[in-house]
Amino acid sequence: MQTRPWIQIAEDLRLRITSGEYAEGxxxxxxxxxxxxxxxxxxxxxxxxxxLRAEGLVSSIAGRGWFVSKRRPITRLARNRxxxxxxxxxxxxxxxxxxxxxxxxxxxxxxWKEEAGEEVASYLDVPxxxxxxxxxxxxxxxxxxxxxxxxxxxxxxxxGTQVEHVDTGPGGTYARLEEAGFALSHFTEFVSARSPRPxxxxxxxxxxxxxxxxxxxxxxxxxxxxxxxxxxMASDRFQLVYQIDAR
Amino acid sequence: MQTRPWIQIAEDLRLRITSGEYAEGxxxxxxxxxxxxxxxxxxxxxxxxxxLRAEGLVSSIAGRGWFVSKRRPITRLARNRxxxxxxxxxxxxxxxxxxxxxxxxxxxxxxWKEEAGEEVASYLDVPxxxxxxxxxxxxxxxxxxxxxxxxxxxxxxxxGTQVEHVDTGPGGTYARLEEAGFALSHFTEFVSARSPRPxxxxxxxxxxxxxxxxxxxxxxxxxxxxxxxxxxMASDRFQLVYQIDAR
DNA sequence: CAGTGGTCTAGACCACAAA
DNA sequence: TTGTGGTCTAGACCACTGT
Numbered sequence: 001m002q003t004r005p006w007i008q009i010a011e012d013l014r015l016r017i018t019s020g021e022y023a024e025g026x027x028x029x030x031x032x033x034x035x036x037x038x039x040x041x042x043x044x045x046x047x048x049x050x051x052l053r054a055e056g057l058v059s060s061i062a063g064r065g066w067f068v069s070k071r072r073p074i075t076r077l078a079r080n081r082x083x084x085x086x087x088x089x090x091x092x093x094x095x096x097x098x099x100x101x102x103x104x105x106x107x108x109x110x111x112w113k114e115e116a117g118e119e120v121a122s123y124l125d126v127p128x129x130x131x132x133x134x135x136x137x138x139x140x141x142x143x144x145x146x147x148x149x150x151x152x153x154x155x156x157x158x159x160g161t162q163v164e165h166v167d168t169g170p171g172g173t174y175a176r177l178e179e180a181g182f183a184l185s186h187f188t189e190f191v192s193a194r195s196p197r198p199x200x201x202x203x204x205x206x207x208x209x210x211x212x213x214x215x216x217x218x219x220x221x222x223x224x225x226x227x228x229x230x231x232x233m234a235s236d237r238f239q240l241v242y243q244i245d246a247r
Numbered sequence: 248m249q250t251r252p253w254i255q256i257a258e259d260l261r262l263r264i265t266s267g268e269y270a271e272g273x274x275x276x277x278x279x280x281x282x283x284x285x286x287x288x289x290x291x292x293x294x295x296x297x298x299l300r301a302e303g304l305v306s307s308i309a310g311r312g313w314f315v316s317k318r319r320p321i322t323r324l325a326r327n328r329x330x331x332x333x334x335x336x337x338x339x340x341x342x343x344x345x346x347x348x349x350x351x352x353x354x355x356x357x358x359w360k361e362e363a364g365e366e367v368a369s370y371l372d373v374p375x376x377x378x379x380x381x382x383x384x385x386x387x388x389x390x391x392x393x394x395x396x397x398x399x400x401x402x403x404x405x406x407g408t409q410v411e412h413v414d415t416g417p418g419g420t421y422a423r424l425e426e427a428g429f430a431l432s433h434f435t436e437f438v439s440a441r442s443p444r445p446x447x448x449x450x451x452x453x454x455x456x457x458x459x460x461x462x463x464x465x466x467x468x469x470x471x472x473x474x475x476x477x478x479x480m481a482s483d484r485f486q487l488v489y490q491i492d493a494r
Numbered sequence: 495c496a497g498t499g500g501t502c503t504a505g506a507c508c509a510c511a512a513a
Numbered sequence: 514t515t516g517t518g519g520t521c522t523a524g525a526c527c528a529c530t531g532t
């Protein structure tokens with residue numbers, strides 16, 4: 001085999017975990033022990049365990065040891081809940097999710113204006129440099145940061161509306177947009193995943209090596225894009241659910 | 248600051264890249280040079296660069312150096328393309344995507360039967376241990392592996408149909424299901440992300456540290472689940488696109 | 495050949511947890 | 514105090530690249 005030692009050790013440990021040799025919540029042998037068992041240096045064991053942590057099989061507590069991860073309940077976020085019913089019920093998308101998943105939501109908002117960068121401009125179908133309103137939000141569930149979101153709207157479109165304020169009122173931004181004459185026709189969501197920056201990982205409490213789910217949502221009013229929203233969330237706690245009609 | 252050196256170095260290098268000090272495709276200073284610049288050991292530089300590679304900012308070529316990544320074109324996969332039109336047009340979902348994204352698709356299929364595990368059973372709403380047909384597929388684009396997929400169907404449901412064969416015929420599995428009297432009503436897709444196992448990363452040609460997009464698609468016929476499909480793909484080359492009506 | 499990235503080792507130090 | 518995970522260092526070796 002040409003595979004590196006840390007990969008083989010990770011594979012062996014993974015097998016020992018999935019075979020049930022170490023049960024959920026149980027502690028793995030200590031680093032020193034594993035160094036002896038496999039006859040390798042400390043860092044090599046660390047690399048192997050890092051891999052298993054990234055896969056979500058193992059979590060670590062400094063000073064205590066490595067433990068087989070318990071299957072955490074995953075919050076499923078229904079993305080088709082952006083319908084008019086929910087909007088007029090006076091709740092934004094995040095609050096709707098919170099109600100469904102049964103956690104206490106908190107949202108911290110910062111609002112400012114800036115010139116649209118290339119990416120934002122392309123999503124909003126406006127020239128680069130156009131003034132946009134930015135709504136930067138930190139969403140917490142029971143106090144823990146779980147989602148980061150940044151919305152961009154053409155500034156002239158929301159001039160003088162409640163959208164320019166931190167508190168957008170009942171129904172949130174989408175309700176205000178509709179009042180302003182922009183009846184929403186549909187949303188397009190682009191879903192991807194990426195590795196977070198260290199600072200981002202820390203604020204979202206993402207275990208080392210775990211990816212972030214990245215949703216870019218564009219809201220359309222009569223086929224004109226009126227908002228683009230960049231949403232990041234931890235992939236070990238959230239799952240997106242889409243329903244597609246077979247027609 | 249209490250942040251570790253490799254994080255600070257990664258942040259500094261990221262700034263130097265995004266500010267344009269190093270352009271797309273340009274080579275970063277060598278490891279030895281950076282060791283001198285920052286006054287740290289080889290491994291510390293390596294950790295910093297590993298972070299930037301995971302973020303997709305940097306790619307490396309052994310023996311040559313580290314290079315600022317070029318923005319690769321991302322293939323957008325429209326998920327609402329599972330409609331009857333497309334199915335009866337004689338193409339499976341992957342072939343439809345291929346046509347849209349303009350690459351030459353190849354699919355390698357292995358078929359067998361086994362007893363449903365807990366997860367599969369729960370998605371199919373059958374007792375654990377029920378016989379299921381497994382269709383394990385490797386999808387290639389222009390020769391490169393880009394998607395791994397494993398479908399599970401209740402065995403009694405597809406008994407004696409073309410679904411049990413490697414080649415399911417025009418329209419694929421879904422078309423055969425409809426012929427067998429299971430008219431598809433809707434699909435539910437669960438989207439998440441995770442870190443791949445090393446073997447998986449290698450076969451999907453995923454750069455170290457890059458996540459995998461994981462789609463679990465359940466096909467329903469009159470509200471009865473008839474197929475669950477676990478799909479993995481590289482997150483640096485694919486993006487899922489969902490369209491949601493505002494109603 | 496010399497230079498590059500990637501990995502492994504041996505040893506050290508730190509913060510933290512449990513006894 | 515002892516043992517734990519996590520990180521950094523200095524040095525070594527390998528595979529690979531371009532000359």
